[in-house]
Amino acid sequence: xxxxxxxxxxxxxxxxxxxxxxxxxxxxxxxxxxxxxxxxxxxxxxxxxxxxxxxxxxxxxxxxxxxxxxxxxxxxxxxxxxxxxxxxxxxxxxxxxxxxxxxxxxxxxxxxxxxxxxxxxxxxxxxxxxxxxxxxxxxxxxxxxxxxxxxxxxxxxxxxxxxxxxxxxxxxxxxxxxxxxxxxxxxxxxxxxxxxxxxxxxxxxxxxxxxxxxxxxxxxxxxxxxxxxxxxxxxxxxxxxxxxxxxxxxxxxxxxxxxxxxxxxxxxxxxxxxxxxxxxxxxxxxxxxxxxxxxxxxxxxxxxxxxxxxxxxxxxxxxxxxxxxxxxxxxxxxxxxxxxxxxxxxxxxxxxxxxxxxxxxxxxxxxxxxxxxxxxxxxxxxxxxxxxxxxxxxxxxxxxxxxxxxxxxxxxxxxxxxxxxxxxxxxxxxxxxxxxxxxxxxxxxxxxxxxxxxxxxxxxxxxxxxxxxxxxxxxxxxxxxxxxxxxxxxxxxxxxxxxxxxxxxxxxxxxxxxxxxxxxxxxxxxxxxxxxxxxxxxxxxxxxxxxxxxxxxxxxxxx
Amino acid sequence: xxxxxxxxxxxxxxxxxxxxxxxxxxxxxxxxxxxxxxxxxxxxxxxxxxxxxxxxxxxxxxxxxxxxxxxxxxxxxxxxxxxxxxxxxxxxxxxxxxxxxxxxxxxxxxxxxxxxxxxxxxxxxxxxxxxxxxxxxxxxxxxxxxxxxxxxxxxxxxxxxxxxxxxxxxxxxxxxxxxxxxxxxxxxxxxxxxxxxxxxxxxxxxxxxxxxxxxxxxxxxxxxxxxxxxxxxxxxxxxxxxxxxxxxxxxxxxxxxxxxxxxxxxxxxxxxxxxxxxxxxxxxxxxxxxxxxxxxxxxxxxxxxxxxxxxxxx
Numbered sequence: 001x002x003x004x005x006x007x008x009x010x011x012x013x014x015x016x017x018x019x020x021x022x023x024x025x026x027x028x029x030x031x032x033x034x035x036x037x038x039x040x041x042x043x044x045x046x047x048x049x050x051x052x053x054x055x056x057x058x059x060x061x062x063x064x065x066x067x068x069x070x071x072x073x074x075x076x077x078x079x080x081x082x083x084x085x086x087x088x089x090x091x092x093x094x095x096x097x098x099x100x101x102x103x104x105x106x107x108x109x110x111x112x113x114x115x116x117x118x119x120x121x122x123x124x125x126x127x128x129x130x131x132x133x134x135x136x137x138x139x140x141x142x143x144x145x146x147x148x149x150x151x152x153x154x155x156x157x158x159x160x161x162x163x164x165x166x167x168x169x170x171x172x173x174x175x176x177x178x179x180x181x182x183x184x185x186x187x188x189x190x191x192x193x194x195x196x197x198x199x200x201x202x203x204x205x206x207x208x209x210x211x212x213x214x215x216x217x218x219x220x221x222x223x224x225x226x227x228x229x230x231x232x233x234x235x236x237x238x239x240x241x242x243x244x245x246x247x248x249x250x251x252x253x254x255x256x257x258x259x260x261x262x263x264x265x266x267x268x269x270x271x272x273x274x275x276x277x278x279x280x281x282x283x284x285x286x287x288x289x290x291x292x293x294x295x296x297x298x299x300x301x302x303x304x305x306x307x308x309x310x311x312x313x314x315x316x317x318x319x320x321x322x323x324x325x326x327x328x329x330x331x332x333x334x335x336x337x338x339x340x341x342x343x344x345x346x347x348x349x350x351x352x353x354x355x356x357x358x359x360x361x362x363x364x365x366x367x368x369x370x371x372x373x374x375x376x377x378x379x380x381x382x383x384x385x386x387x388x389x390x391x392x393x394x395x396x397x398x399x400x401x402x403x404x405x406x407x408x409x410x411x412x413x414x415x416x417x418x419x420x421x422x423x424x425x426x427x428x429x430x431x432x433x434x435x436x437x438x439x440x441x442x443x444x445x446x447x448x449x450x451x452x453x454x455x456x457x458x459x460x461x462x463x464x465x466x467x468x469x470x471x472x473x474x475x476x477x478x479x480x481x482x483x484x485x486x487x488x489x490x491x492x493x494x495x496x497x498x499x500x501x502x503x504x505x506x507x508x509x510x511x512x513x514x515x516x517x518x519x520x521x522x523x524x525x526x527x528x529x530x531x532x533x534x535x536x537x538x539x540x541x542x543x544x545x546x547x548x549x550x551x552x553x554x555x556x557x558x559x
Numbered sequence: 560x561x562x563x564x565x566x567x568x569x570x571x572x573x574x575x576x577x578x579x580x581x582x583x584x585x586x587x588x589x590x591x592x593x594x595x596x597x598x599x600x601x602x603x604x605x606x607x608x609x610x611x612x613x614x615x616x617x618x619x620x621x622x623x624x625x626x627x628x629x630x631x632x633x634x635x636x637x638x639x640x641x642x643x644x645x646x647x648x649x650x651x652x653x654x655x656x657x658x659x660x661x662x663x664x665x666x667x668x669x670x671x672x673x674x675x676x677x678x679x680x681x682x683x684x685x686x687x688x689x690x691x692x693x694x695x696x697x698x699x700x701x702x703x704x705x706x707x708x709x710x711x712x713x714x715x716x717x718x719x720x721x722x723x724x725x726x727x728x729x730x731x732x733x734x735x736x737x738x739x740x741x742x743x744x745x746x747x748x749x750x751x752x753x754x755x756x757x758x759x760x761x762x763x764x765x766x767x768x769x770x771x772x773x774x775x776x777x778x779x780x781x782x783x784x785x786x787x788x789x790x791x792x793x794x795x796x797x798x799x800x801x802x803x804x805x806x807x808x809x810x811x812x813x814x815x816x817x818x819x820x821x822x823x824x825x826x827x828x829x830x831x832x833x834x835x836x837x838x839x840x841x842x843x844x845x846x847x848x849x850x851x852x853x854x855x856x857x858x859x860x861x862x863x864x865x866x867x868x869x870x871x872x873x
């Protein structure tokens with residue numbers, strides 16, 4: 001039942017277990033911070049520092065990327081795993097140095113010095129001691145290291161914890177500036193790092209300098225979408241393209257709900273649907289003035305519709321009771337046919353669970369829509385990644401270069417020899433090929449499956465679900481169909497640290513609580529209006545002013 | 560035993576050393592519990608410092624800025640804080656009235672069952688829910704009484720509209736109290752059963768011989784025998800009036816909405832810890848502790864005024 005995790009925590013946790021090449025982490029757009037140092041980048045200053053982007057040509061995907069607007073590209077799809085992975089790095093990257101690295105890990109932490117770690121150290125040519133720490137407690141482990149100024153040589157700092165780690169302040173004091181090594185054409189020394197699109201590097205930049213190395217970055221990052229049971233809806237003659245407006249969606253409620261049979265049309269939709277009314281994810285600029293989503297009329301219109309939905313009788317009672325934890329179970333069981341979710345759910349493991357419940361299971365997603373069915377649909381992009389690793393400031397230049405060479409190995413593209421090593425281990429020991437698909441042995445399940453090294457550096461995301469090609473085809477097709485809808489919100493990929501009072505105001509817990517009560521039908525829109533009014537006077541207006549003075553007026557919108 | 564004090568009738572005091580020697584094995588046995596108490600209940604009190612700071616986990620307690628009473632000033636001006644205080648007191652009151660008598664009655668009932676076997680069986684059945692976590696207990700309620708649960712699906716299939724039990728904020732107090740009774744009533748009877756066992760059975764026999772019926776015996780022997788324990792439990796309950804539980808409300812908060820379900824503990828969690836505003840949460844927690852201390856002190860005084868032992872003998 002509903003211990004509602006922070007959305008970002010939940011999604012990123014889902015991503016990390018999603019495995020090989022799933023979706024990218026999401027939504028660092030709403031990350032707060034405690035520091036007084038804003039660490040924000042300027043557009044011109046950052047452009048000068050950013051590395052060049054040289055896409056990799058080593059492997060041809062089965063389903064190539066499709067370009068959208070600037071910095072928007074669908075993830076390439078792979079239906080098969082290469083039979084003979086090609087090497088992208090010649091020789092051994094390291095020169096025998098000894099280093100320690102700390103990464104978050106969601107799952108069972110492998111034993112230290114296991115066969116996979118040894119094999120990796122050998123392949124990398126460095127004595128790299130990786131110390132994965134429990135991802136759920138990671139935000140409590142790192143501050144003790146930063147407070148004692150005892151960071152390891154290499155560390156992953158997830159962006160949604162930027163505020164806990166005060167990264168804006170750490171950059172330059174405890175974290176190494178990588179600009180001299182990576183800026184512009186210098187990155188070409190590390191071709192696999194150069195193949196990471198610039199969006200990811202922006203997320204690791206502070207004060208116009210490059211500090212972080214992005215993992216799991218993607219050029220198609222959105223919060224999520226509105227999913228439906230494609231098998232069930234199609235059996236009733238309903239296809240995704242019939243839903244072009246909020247009214248279309250509402251009318252599905254009557255058609256699909258069969259309360260007596262224990263079937264309801266909808267789960268929660270709000271989180272991934274409210275922008276269809278034209279409300280921004282968090283901020284927008286109207287005539288040069290910064291406006292928070294709460295203050296836009298579109299936001300309240302969206303709420304009004306969701307309130308009507310909640311009281312229509314088409315939403316599953318358990319959803320209205322806040323039982324999110326069993327949402328996917330209801331979806332698999334066909335008791336709830338349409339529900340919002342992060343894009344990270346559209347992966348192999350989801351397909352396997354769904355098919356286990358019903359052999360016909362097929363997940364689909366409605367296209368991005370506008371509420372009134374008119375105009376061009378638009379969805380705000382999230383940050384290009386939320387997984388960034390940093391090097392310690394105390395490393396000597398040659399040590400930094402050695403670790404960057406290691407990062408280059410770790411970032412080798414999907415399907416390459418290095419990628420196979422990093423993600424599957426040694427053939428015959430950690431995995432075997434079954435029907436061409438690398439499949440973990442028991443040793444591999446124990447030590448390789450819960451990913452460690454990719455949290456230090458990894459190639460851009462691809463879509464690949466060996467054994468579930470339908471997922472790869474459906475998801476890549478959906479991305480291609482919606483790529484034009486992706487647009488950059490204000491402050492996209494900008495790192496903003498703020499004082500405690502401002503991040504409290506940004507979290508706006510009392511308003512968010514009332515909003516949830518509203519889209520569950522327990523509070524009226526007028527109640528939300530009242531909560532917003534009291535939020536404005538108790539910190540909201542001050543927050544908007546702070547953002548205007550410290551970010552908008554100094555650094556612009558980042559667009 | 561040794562001599563008694565002439566005025567109080569209690570054993571007169573032995574010297575400290577003598578008592579230490581006499582009770583050393585008992586004291587030794589108490590050491591682990593005391594250590595546990597110190598480590599987990601007293602040492603963390605140090606963290607209360609954060610309530611007077613602008614605590615920043617990055618720099619730690621030693622280096623965070625001092626804020627004086629600022630957190631408390633904000634807290635007392637926060638309408639949500641007062642809402643949760645009122646909720647807490649209201650839920651506590653409802654539980655006191657509806658929950659408190661049940662274990663006493665249950666213990667009396669169980670005590671009157673003659674078959675030892677049946678007694679043990681009933682006792683096990685009513686104990687069991689105590690060992691469920693709140694998440695599980697509430698899931699059971701949800702599966703049975705929820706909007707898509709057994710009861711409502713039955714009503715629906717027979718065309719008698721659904722009955723909103725689990726998500727109605729107006730009846731939430733009754734819901735949580737019945738959950739508490741289902742889960743904890745069986746566990747709470749233990750102490751009353753022990754007190755019942757301590758009543759001298761000769762009294763019953765003598766009363767029965769004098770012609771006292773079942774009710775007269777209950778009124779004149781059993782209840783007076785239980786009075787001390789009942790008062791003690793009441794004192795403890797009052798001292799805990801501001802701690803009505805945490806998980807039970809956390810889990811059901813989304814079901815009925817935050818303004819019905821927020822109690823002081825969930826307030827600290829959502830508006831302190833969840834938003835990274837640790838000092839604010841600590842201030843709310845400290846405020847609650849101070850009021851609780853006053854309550855338990857007052858209740859104890861009251862117990863003494865009525866001639867009972869309360870928490871300790873005066």
